[in-house]
Amino acid sequence: MDLFEIDEKQRMSREAAADKLRALADSLSRHNSVEFQKAGKTLTVSVPDQVELAIEVELGDDNELEIELSW
Template sequence: MADELLEVTEKQTLSREAAAARLRSLADQLARHNQVEFVHNGVRHSVKVPAEVELSVEIEIGDESEIEIELSW
């Protein structure tokens, strides 16, 4: 099972404040622990995150603007 890929894409419409709260929660998990936890289809998953990660931020400005934040390792 360790070789299997689990890819989860989640899209929601949230208020700006609620989106900020979700990002803060993720940031808190990264700062305090070496993992991020999430629930998918009723199953709790943990993703171990190393001490160093690569951060990519992409901003698109146009008729529909977008900010993408990606962590990889």
């Protein structure tokens, strides 16, 4: 399978970002998968029952909160 990669940034309100995170979390808990679209292609990613969750916070000139799931 070819590499399917999405690396995008959008500026939005904190509430809109929370809505996106909520939708992602709902999809994970209800469907055990998430869907991504890019250039007219849709990829459904099945997520196993056990994952590794990493949370990273960087505070400085540019503040950052990273949430990563891996398996």
